[in-house]
Amino acid sequence: MKVLVIGPGGREHAIVRGLLADPYVHEVHAAPGNAGIAALVPTHQLNANDPEEVTALARKLDVDLVVVGPEAPLVAGVSDRLREAGFPVFGPSREAAALEGSKAFAKQVMAGAGVPTAMAKVASNIGEAAEALDTFGAPYVVKDDGLAAGKGVVVTNDREEALAHAQSCFEAGGEVVIEEFLDGPEVSLFVLSDGRTVVPLAPAQDFKRIHDEDEGPNTGGMGAYSPLSWAPEGLVDEVISRVAQPTIDEMAHRGTPFVGVLYCGLALTSRGLRVIEFNARFGDPETQAVLARLRTPLGGLLMAAAKGQLASVETLRWTPETAVAVVLAAANYPDTPRTNDRIRGIKKANALDGVHVLHAGTALDEEGKLVSAGGRVLAVVGLGEDLVEARERAYDGMALIQLEGGQYRQDIAAKAAWGKVELPQQNASRQAASRSAASSTAEETR
Structure with a gap:
């Protein structure tokens, strides 16, 4: 199949990389992409939030599938226009994307579905x-x-x-x-949906604050790792039964079926599982870690979701390795990131065993040199037999990359690597009460 990926960032680079590993995908295009994506596949400059521009490109390329990466094109109705034109699309409609576009709407849906949340x-x-x-x-x-x-x-x-x-x-x-x-550690779980059936990917954990020890302002995410060896047994099944499937069912009941990936941002609190937020697309940088481990062909999965055929998908296959993604951000991020700084050392990092670099905010200057072009510039992904080795490889790769004023956290996945992630204590009666009170905790008051 021929696939068009919409978006400019590290998430899209990870998706393109995954699609290229699918033997059934013979051609991939990206729009607008970035310097790293452009080294792999043809890229096309356009306004990704313009439904007509995106649809015109899909027609010109005669693609079999369009994958919409970021949230803004989804909320702008890009998926709707593509579907009207007859293209299979991985990405929810404008109305369904309101699960991310409006947190108040998401609370209403969770209340209707009885999903436990703050x-x-x-x-x-x-x-x-x-x-x-x-x-x-x-x-x-x-x-x-x-x-x-x-x-x-x-x-x-x-x-x-x-x-x-x-x-x-x-x-x-x-x-x-x-x-x-909400107290307790946070977990991210991506769930693929075709509007009815849901298929979970592997859980991950990301790090939102700019500095070590979760200090400083929130960012789009400074790193992630997957899987989670410390996660409670049965966590994924619980998320499917209490969060993902009820939400997808509620969206279908409302007449706005959700087709794409539902990002479940979760907290494992002393009162049980709680939803922090929903996103209507793959999260960044969790995607970089999760897709690094996926062995089931990605193109086939996304096409099955787009065509309503997830029920026929076989059990997903994963590498036994652990993945750690560490983000390199520009100077002054997340306030007013500095751009156009030279980036060096990526080839050396990519040459290391178990390491690959995914571009996010990168571009080529007039001389063809790689420069920064956004707040989060790239992510170094390390794969290892365990979390300790994966961290070492990711940070070994990061040490080879030079960016003036660049900043990255030194503690991505450190607590998990050393067995220091603490789960809040729950007694049996409290846990049972939490489950029976799911609908009441999903209230939204105005």
């Missing part, structure tokens, strides 16, 4: 925000209701900082969702 209030002015903050108390969790590229969330003990973030969202014309704080 209690929340939606605020449209500073008075409502202040009241909600006082209801839940510190730590304060304030989320921009709309798309924010993973950086629209503030978690703080400082009430004034929380109010300031809410005010900035109001001034931009939006609303905020204010939630109770």
Whole structure:
């Protein structure tokens, strides 16, 4: 099959790499891509958020499948226009993508589906925000209701900082969702959906803060690893039965079937499993780690989802290795990232055993030299027999790459590698109460 991948980042580079490993995929194109993607497949410059431009390119290339990577084209209706034109598409419709495009909508869906999540209030002015903050108390969790590229969330003990973030969202014309704080480690699980059937990928964990020990502001993600040796037994089955399948069923019931990948951002709290957020696409940088281990042909999986045929997919195959992805970010990220800085050493990193580099914010300058072109510049992925070896390989690769002002975390997957991930204690009665109260914890108050 011939596949067109829409998007410019590291997630799309990982998807392109996975598609090229599929023996049934004979040709891959990307739009707009980046310098790393362009070294692998033909790229096409366009406005990825313009449904007509994307559809025209799909027609010109006569592709068999379109994979929409980022959230913005989904919310802009790119998938809808492609489907109207007769193309199989991996990516939800505009209405279904509202699961990510509006956190308030996602809360409504979770309430309807009985999905366990944090209690929340939606605020449209500073008075409502202040009241909600006082209801839940510190730590304060304030989320921009709309798309924010993973950086629209503030978690703080400082009430004034929380109010300031809410005010900035109001001034931009939006609303905020204010939630109770969820304790416990976080887990990301991608679930493929064809609108009815769901197929889970391997769980991962990512690291949102810019600095080690989870210090500093939130980012789009500074690293990830998969699988999770410390995850409770039966976690994936629980997520499917309590979160993913009920959500997909609810979306179908609403007349907006969800076709694509449902990103379940989860917290394993002292009260049991809770959903932090949904995304309507592959998460970045978890995708870089998860797809590095997938051995089932990716193109066939995505096509099965696009055509409503996931029920016929065989059990997924995975390499027994562990994957760690470490992100290199530009100077001044996540505030105002500096661009056009030279990047060196990628060939050396790629030459290491068990290491590959995935580009995100990269481009070629007028002299054909590789330069930074975004906040998160690239990710170094290490594969190893265990988490310790995978980390060593990823960081060995990162040590060979030079970017002036570049910054990366030194502690990606460190706690897990040394067995220091702590799960909150739950007694049996509390766990049972948590399960029976799923619908009440999925409330959304306005």
